[in-house]
Amino acid sequence: MLSNFRLSMTWVHTWFGLVLGFVLMACFFFGALSVFDREIDRWAIPETRFPAQPMPSFDTVLKPVFDKLRAHPDDMAATADRVIGELPHPDTMPLESLYAYTTHRDPVLSIGGEFGIPNKPKDASDEHQHVHGWATIDPRDGTVLPEDRLKIGSNWFYPMHYSLQWHWQNIGYWVVGLAALVMLAALVTGVIMHRKIFREFFTFRPHKRTQRSTLDLHNLTGVVALPFHFFFAFTGLVIFNGIYLPLEETMLKPMHDHAEVLEAQHTGLPHEAAEIAAPLASVDAMVAEAKRRWAARDVAGEVGLLTINHLGDINGYVSIYRAGSDRVALVGEAIHFKASTGEVLREDPPRSVVSDINEFLTGLHLQHFKHWLLRWLYVLGGLLGCVCIATGFLFFVEKRKQQHAKTGVQGSRIVDALAVTTVTGMVIAAVAMLVANRLLPADLEGKGDWEQNIFWGAWVLALLHALLRSAPVAQARINPAWREQCWMLAVLSVTAVLSNWTSTGDHLVKTVFVETYWPVAGLDLSLLATALLSVVAARKLAYRERSMSPAVERASGTNGIGALAGEMKHG
Amino acid sequence: MADSSGMILVFAAIANVAGFAWLALAMNVHWQQIQGGPAPSHAQRIALRLLGITGLVGSAILCFLADRPSMAVLVWIMLLAGAAVLVALTLAWRPGLLRILWPLS
Amino acid sequence: MTTHQDKRKPSGMAIFNRVAAALLGGYLFTWGFSAFSITGLVALGVDFHESQTAIMLLSFLVFLGLFLWSFAAASLTRVWAVLGGGGAVMTSVAWALQRALLG
Helix, strand or coil, X not given: CCCCHHHHHXXXXXXXXXXXXXXXXXXXXXXXXXXXXXXXXXXXXXXXXXXXXXXXXXXXXXXXXXXXXXCCHHHHHHXXXXXXXXXXXXXXXXXXXXXXXXXXXXXXXXXXXXXXXXXXXXXXXXXXXXXXXXXXXXXXXXXXXXXXXXXXXXXXXXXXXXXXXXXXXXXXXXXXHHHHHHHHHHHHHHHHHCCCCCCCCCCCCCCCCHHHHHXXXXXXXXXXXXXXXXXXXXXXXXXXXXXXXXXXXXXXXXXXXXXXXXXXXXXXXXXXXXXXXXXXXXHHXXXXXXXXXHHHXXXXXXXXXXXXXXCCECCCEEEEEECCCCCCCCCEEEEEEECCCCCEEEECCCCCHHHHHHHHHHHHHHCCCXXXXXXXXXXXXXXXXXXXXXXXXXXXXHHHHHHXXXXXXXXXXXXXXXXXXXXXXXXXXXXXXXXXXXXXXXXXXXXXXXXXXXXXXXXXXXXXXXXXXXXXXXXXXXXHHHHHHHHHHHHHHHHHHHHHHHXXXXXXXXXXXXXXCHHHHHHHHHHHHHHHHHHHHHHHHHHHHHHCCHHHHHHCCCCCXXXXXXXXXXX | CCCCHHHHHHHHHHHHHHHXXXXXXXXXXXXXXXXXXXXXXXXXXXXXXXXXXXXXXXXXXXXXHHCCHHHHHHXXXXXXXXXXXXXXXXXXXXXXXXXXXXXXX | CHHHCCCCCCCHHHHHHHHHHHHHXXXXXXHHHHHXXXXXXXXXXXXXXXXXXXXXXXXXHHHHHHHHHHHHCCCHHHHHHHHHHHHHHHHHHHHHHHHHHHC
């Protein structure tokens, strides 16, 4: 586009990176939090602070729970819009398929199922003839847990990182997908722009002027974690290929449907119900047999996912999937049983090379494995991504703000305010949500909605604050909002830890030493680390602001403002 | 990660950091930051590079001993990122600490 | 764009056209490439899901390459010709091939 290749690539890096960088910050930050989504859930829902549980007995614990499970009112309403005529009463709908899902980090169990309805769909091509029901239960006794508790980790932060919680027409997914493509492009163009990847591999010069040191940090965090950045952006796209390139649901649907039928014949697992009623044999016996077969293959043998299809029909079958705790590739190696007799219908065969590669790539992103060191290293990778993007913004501002100050252009001022919003503002929103979770009464009607509104409200306030305080940037100085939001974040983080203590009695001495419970202790400690880092950052910023104030500037002459700031910080 | 492999992974992390620190020492600019003197001699540079590569390869071997291969690859690559950042930040703020890895001069 | 190569800053319209070509043209080409490759592999006897999985791993890298090329290329007309034309041709061939295979 520009006169030479390098300039064109620099243009792509700068402008796409700037525009989509704000989205990428959210992806990387909330992605980093999602590594510990289940642990954040425990912190936010104190009733579930007990050790992780294996899949409970189906025959004694789960069966009575599924007997009581009903279609969810939300899905009743959604389905009523799609079908002709009135839906039957939930009590009369037969449960036709079910699932129970857990991981090695879950004390609670997610269950759900599909209920059959006689209604015809309004749209003939709409094949979905079910209403869904779901619940979270305590697997120790089958108690259904209250549904209005928002799982802040796995139902708020986690979807935030791939959908931005912007669900209309899946637009959030598309924005994130574009951001992921831009991340890949930014990495490639970054390598093209960076002339000294190896010579400056370890280079970080915090005492040089800001423009230099932010670029050092941008390069350092981009280069050392390059494989992480590349593969997480890439596998994110691969995981949602069904949304981004929906070939098999649209253009290639005839071929896809044809292949499905062939596959059903090949696997021997019935594609359709036979409409002949049949009882359900002991599922516990099937689980025992599945575990025996996994043990014979010398692989870890906990059940991760249990499904029953065509429940109550002679064609019904039970599929038992292994929890993927010991390797990267996803849940699998299922063993399928005939539901009415318990005989083995099929064992999933070894996968092909292509499918192995695919499962490795998606598995490394979705991380079902049990490996605490690797989890923390992923958090580090996500935060390095945030530092890389944030220093990109700062470099953009630093490079232009002197020029903009002379010519009266507001560009760097606005970019800087948006950077404040996506760096400190985003963390403030997340921590404010946690504080709200602990301070709002547990029985408050719609508590989860309140928490979400406080999350967005805090973020919008951070944006307004950053914009209102941004005037100094137009004079090539520092926006005080950076420092003020750092203090705010420190206060909020400490408040979160204290309010967790006062509302549940779980203080750090207890969760670390007395009754060790790392999910809660880990989040409390991370919050304290955030507070500490914020205080250090706020003090350094105050130092720099003072050193760059007009009085000091006059005293030291007109040039070398940045150098002076660097010296002050050094000293 | 079996509990017994925890110790192996600690050593893998240490080997990784040491490996990168030696590779940094083999570079003029960082050698001067740490040792203060002139550039390392040719022989010193070769020795440092060999030590550095040994550290990183050793770290990889330890990762493979601790976990299944597919997992070990990820752990090693992520350790590389963490170790490189640690070495870079140490060079920036406390370069003297790295002298223990080359106390000879 | 080709006539203004000496200028440092491209005009707003030129930027808009280039971005549209990179994103829409790139998407269209990637779509055609994926549909054509999957049906092609199936025609060669590869299992449908197997080819779908393999091509999905490739297609995002193809998109990445096209996206960057769209900005590196000198002529915007050529970018549109390759991406739009190539995408349309491959999509049509894939369509015909699917009909022939299931026929």
